[in-house]
Amino acid sequence: MSLLVVGTVAFDDIETPFGRAEKVVGGAATYIALSASYYTKDIKIVSVIGDDFPEADLQDLRTRGVDLEGLQVKRGEKSFFWAGKYHANMNERDTLDTQLNVLADFDPVLPASYQESDYIMLGNLTPSVQMRVLEQLQRPPKVVALDTMNFWMDTALDELMEVLKKIDILTINDEEARQLSGEHSLVKAAEKIHEMGPRYLVIKKGEHGALLFAENQIFFAPALPLAEVFDPTGAGDTFAGGFMGYLASTDDLSFENMKRAVIYGSAMASFCVEKFSTERLKELDDDQITERMLRFVQLVNFDAKI
Amino acid sequence: MSLLVVGTVAFDDIETPFGRAEKVVGGAATYIALSASYYTKDIKIVSVIGDDFPEADLQDLRTRGVDLEGLQVKRGEKSFFWAGKYHANMNERDTLDTQLNVLADFDPVLPASYQESDYIMLGNLTPSVQMRVLEQLQRPPKVVALDTMNFWMDTALDELMEVLKKIDILTINDEEARQLSGEHSLVKAAEKIHEMGPRYLVIKKGEHGALLFAENQIFFAPALPLAEVFDPTGAGDTFAGGFMGYLASTDDLSFENMKRAVIYGSAMASFCVEKFSTERLKELDDDQITERMLRFVQLVNFDAKI
Numbered sequence: 001m002s003l004l005v006v007g008t009v010a011f012d013d014i015e016t017p018f019g020r021a022e023k024v025v026g027g028a029a030t031y032i033a034l035s036a037s038y039y040t041k042d043i044k045i046v047s048v049i050g051d052d053f054p055e056a057d058l059q060d061l062r063t064r065g066v067d068l069e070g071l072q073v074k075r076g077e078k079s080f081f082w083a084g085k086y087h088a089n090m091n092e093r094d095t096l097d098t099q100l101n102v103l104a105d106f107d108p109v110l111p112a113s114y115q116e117s118d119y120i121m122l123g124n125l126t127p128s129v130q131m132r133v134l135e136q137l138q139r140p141p142k143v144v145a146l147d148t149m150n151f152w153m154d155t156a157l158d159e160l161m162e163v164l165k166k167i168d169i170l171t172i173n174d175e176e177a178r179q180l181s182g183e184h185s186l187v188k189a190a191e192k193i194h195e196m197g198p199r200y201l202v203i204k205k206g207e208h209g210a211l212l213f214a215e216n217q218i219f220f221a222p223a224l225p226l227a228e229v230f231d232p233t234g235a236g237d238t239f240a241g242g243f244m245g246y247l248a249s250t251d252d253l254s255f256e257n258m259k260r261a262v263i264y265g266s267a268m269a270s271f272c273v274e275k276f277s278t279e280r281l282k283e284l285d286d287d288q289i290t291e292r293m294l295r296f297v298q299l300v301n302f303d304a305k306i
Numbered sequence: 307m308s309l310l311v312v313g314t315v316a317f318d319d320i321e322t323p324f325g326r327a328e329k330v331v332g333g334a335a336t337y338i339a340l341s342a343s344y345y346t347k348d349i350k351i352v353s354v355i356g357d358d359f360p361e362a363d364l365q366d367l368r369t370r371g372v373d374l375e376g377l378q379v380k381r382g383e384k385s386f387f388w389a390g391k392y393h394a395n396m397n398e399r400d401t402l403d404t405q406l407n408v409l410a411d412f413d414p415v416l417p418a419s420y421q422e423s424d425y426i427m428l429g430n431l432t433p434s435v436q437m438r439v440l441e442q443l444q445r446p447p448k449v450v451a452l453d454t455m456n457f458w459m460d461t462a463l464d465e466l467m468e469v470l471k472k473i474d475i476l477t478i479n480d481e482e483a484r485q486l487s488g489e490h491s492l493v494k495a496a497e498k499i500h501e502m503g504p505r506y507l508v509i510k511k512g513e514h515g516a517l518l519f520a521e522n523q524i525f526f527a528p529a530l531p532l533a534e535v536f537d538p539t540g541a542g543d544t545f546a547g548g549f550m551g552y553l554a555s556t557d558d559l560s561f562e563n564m565k566r567a568v569i570y571g572s573a574m575a576s577f578c579v580e581k582f583s584t585e586r587l588k589e590l591d592d593d594q595i596t597e598r599m600l601r602f603v604q605l606v607n608f609d610a611k612i
Contacts, residue, residue, distance in 0.1 A: 089490055184395055187533040208514040211531060220605050222526040225517060227493040259608040293610050299526045300606040302565040304599050 001142070002042040002116055003248040005032045006108060006133050007123025007237070009047045009071065013083035013097070014276060016090065016231050024277035025057050027080065028123030028147070031234035033066045034281040035241025035268045036121075038289060039249040041065030044114045046133060048102045050077040060282070069111045074102045090229045091206060110136040118142040119248035121240060122167070124149050127159035134166050143247065145169035146198075147240055150176050161196065170198040171240050174205050186211060187218075202243070202262065204236055212262045217255055221262045222299055224270040224292070231276045235269040238281060242268030267292040307448070308348040308422055309554040311338045312414060312439050313429020313543070315353045315377065319389035319403070320582060322396070322537050330583035331363050333386065334429030334453065337540035339372045340587040341547025341574045342427075344595060345555040347371030350420045352439060354408045356384040366588070375417045380408045396535045397512060416442040424448040425554035427546060428473070430455050433465035440472050449553065451475035452504075453546055456482050467502060476504040477546050480511050492517060493524075508549070508568065510542055518568045523561055527568045528605055530576040530598070537582045541575040544587060548574030573598040 007029030014021045029047045036043055044067040051073060058068060083097035108129055115138050122130040124147045134144065144167040152160050153176065164170065170193060174186060180196075181189035190201050190213035201213040207229075209222040243265030250257055267289060274280045313335030320327045335353045342349055350373040357379060364374060389403035414435055421444055428436040430453045440450065450473040458466050459482065470476065476499060480492060486502075487495035496507050496519035507519040513535075515528040549571030556563055573595060580586045 185531075185533050185535070187531045205514065208511065209526075209528070218531055218605060219608070220515075220528040220531070221608075222515070222528070222606075225491075225493045225524055225526070227491050229491070256609060260611065263608055263610070290612055293612055297610050297612075299524060300528075302525070302527075302569055303562060304569070304603050305566065306596055306599055306603075 001040070001118045001248040001251045002044060003036055003040055003244055004044045004046065004114055004117035004120045004141075005029050005036070005123065005241075006046045006121070006130065007032060007125060008080050008103065009045070009049050009053070010080035010082060012081075012233060012277065014231055014233050015085040017086065017088050018230050019276070021231070021276040025054075026082065026234060026277060028125075028234075028237045030061075030278060031237035031272070031281070032121055032123055032241035032244070033061060034064065034278055035238040035272070036245025036248070037064040037066060038268070038284060038286070039242070039245030039264070042248075043067065043245075044070060044117055046070035046108045046110060046114070048072040048074060048106045048108075050079040050102050051075050053079050067113075070109065070114055072102075072109065077102045084233070086232065090232055093232075108133050108136075115139070118251075119244055120144045121244045122146040123237060123240070127152055127156050127163045131159065131163045131166070134163070142251075143168050143253065145171060145240065145244055147171045147236070148176070150179055153179050165197040167198055169200040169202065171202040171204060171236070171243075173236070174203050177201070177203050200258065204239060206232070206235070210239065210262055210266060212258060214255055214258060219255070219259045219262060221259075221266045221296070223266060224295060224299065226270065226273065229273045232273050233277065235272045238272040239265040239269040241265070263293065263296050264289075267296060307346070307424045307554040307557045308350060309342055309346055309425045309427065309550055310350045310352065310420055310423035310447075311335050311342070311427050311429065311547075312352045312436065313338060313427075313431060314386050314409065315351070315355050315359070316386035316388060318387075318539060318583065320537055320539050321391040323392065323394050324536050325582070327537070327582040331360075332388065332540060332583060334431070334540075334543045336367075336584060337543035337578070337587070338427055338429055338547035338550070339367060340370065340584055341544040341578070342551025342554070343370040343372060344574070344590060344592070345548070345551030345570070348554075349373065349551075350376060350423055352376035352414045352416060352420070354378040354380060354412045354414075355386075356408050357381050359385050373419070376415065376420055378408075378415065383408045390539070392538065396538055399538075414439050414442075421445070424557075425550055426450045427550045428452040428469075429543060429546070433458055433462050433469045437465065437469045437472070440469070448557075449474050449559065451477060451546065451550055453477045453542070454482070456485055459485050471503040473504055475506040475508065477508040477510060477542070477549075479542070480509050483507070483509050506564065510545060512538075512541070516545065516568055516572060518564060520561055520564060525561070525565045525568060527565075527572045527602070529572060530601060530605065532576065532579065535579045538579050539583065541578045544578040545571040545575040547571070569599065569602050570595075573602060
């Protein structure tokens with residue numbers, strides 16, 4: 001199945017306790033597409049960049065099966081840019097700079113060839129832009145997943161609530177789930193969020209793993225305990241890419257299969273943080289991914305002997 | 307196998323967003339023994355109380371198979387007392403009052419009949435008191451587990467490091483593991499803590515579950531996602547009680563069995579927080595515990611299909 005990815009394609013400056021990386025390739029759509037490309041070679045991106053973006057990086061995406069027809073290139077303009085610095089604990093970060101550039105008046109346009117996509121991943125963006133993509137779909141897709149963040153809850157809650165009605169899967173972190181629902185208990189938060197629209201909810205807890213809520217069932221996936229977290233940038237998007245890439249490739253929305261998708265997403269995120277930027281995501285092979293899946297099995301598997 | 311439990315038997319005043327409980331029975335040894343009593347009926351307590359402690363509560367422990375010969379009763383003195391108030395998120399609490407009372411000059415005395423204990427759980431106490439118990443053992447036990455906290459790392463680090471050399475299993479929370487080791491990564495923290503003495507390390511992460519590190523293997527147990535957390539007091543001790551009670555009853559230190567012990571400990575902790583004080587821990591039966599074990603299996607079980 002074809003996976004449509006909407007999100008930023010951007011540059012990042014990243015500073016962690018382990019070093020600095022300047023003007024490296026980033027953006028939600030980049031991480032999502034790279035991660036998903038290990039599961040499906042039929043990925044379509046809707047995004048916008050300036051003419052400052054290296055052709056080699058675009059070509060790299062194309063060779064991984066990523067269709068860039070929906071990637072608008074604005075002549076004479078600059079790509080979205082974010083600069084951030086991580087604290088020593090790697091769980092918190094300060095945004096040092098945000099330059100919207102081409103993103104300021106981004107109007108997504110869905111090419112005709114993208115209409116066949118049945119799996120849609122709306123990466124973190126203004127809710128009205130996410131909605132604009134859904135409005136252009138001529139037939140209902142099988143699955144729409146949406147990632148968002150507290151910033152949109154603070155500044156565009158009404159638009160966010162509107163788009164939530166149209167989607168199937170919401171991915172947010174635990175604090176965002178609490179903010180959106182007004183409930184501290186994640187079980188109660190999930191109940192309220194289901195009522196807002198999404199049948200499925202994935203709560204990302206970073207180093208504490210992820211929870212999948214669906215049809216009165218709960219699944220918990222741990223994060224892999226790592227000796228080194230080098231750069232957490234893009235880990236959430238990488239999770240979403242592995243999760244949706246696996247779902248699109250298997251075209252199976254049973255709870256059993258969604259659990260596997262959460263584990264594949266977690267496995268991809270565990271690779272992402274091992275090097276700066278998208279570096280680690282570009283050098284994986286199937287054996288490495290399988291080996292990591294086995295580590296997840298070992299990590300949580302026990303014989304209850306009941 | 308007999309389980310020897312060392313720790314406080316005390317009174318608590320507890321305030322949570324859900325209500326108040328005054329002068330209810332608490333203390334690490336109480337929670338540990340109650341929790342362990344669902345696995346073994348051969349439990350021996352070493353502790354100290356004043357003459358203000360209700361005989362009915364002591365009798366209740368005895369009927370659950372808890373030997374109180376090593377419980378000193380100080381005439382004319384008062385039992386240890388703690389008062390605390392939980393924040394709205396239930397993860398943080400303020401200590402409002404601590405009255406050491408009988409604990410101020412506690413000198414633990416091991417009755418002769420306790421010498422047969424092969425499993426020993428040293429609840430959170432001054433490291434020198436934990437050491438005094440180990441010094442009275444006439445033959446090496448099979449397993450010594452120790453619980454401690456940041457307060458002793460701040461005020462009695464040398465004594466703590468001495469007793470760590472003598473134990474097999476350390477149970478602490480994630481922030482304490484980081485403080486003790488000076489490492490942010492829990493994987494690296496575990497390596498350093500193994501070098502301090504304990505072969506096994508259990509890192510308790512509250513609502514985020516628990517990690518077991520042993521012999522280059524890692525096991526992760528989630529916390530059960532709960533709609534209501536009524537009172538977290540004693541959850542860590544209840545975990546330790548279920549963990550050590552199960553180990554003592556099975557007398558099997560294989561990694562597979564220790565994983566089950568971590569899940570049983572997590573299951574007991576998930577009951578503990580459902581009501582004030584030790585209330586929920588007094589009314590369980592085997593069917594409820596088995597049903598909860600099955601919920602843990604469902605929560606993490608997935609078919610990797612590799």
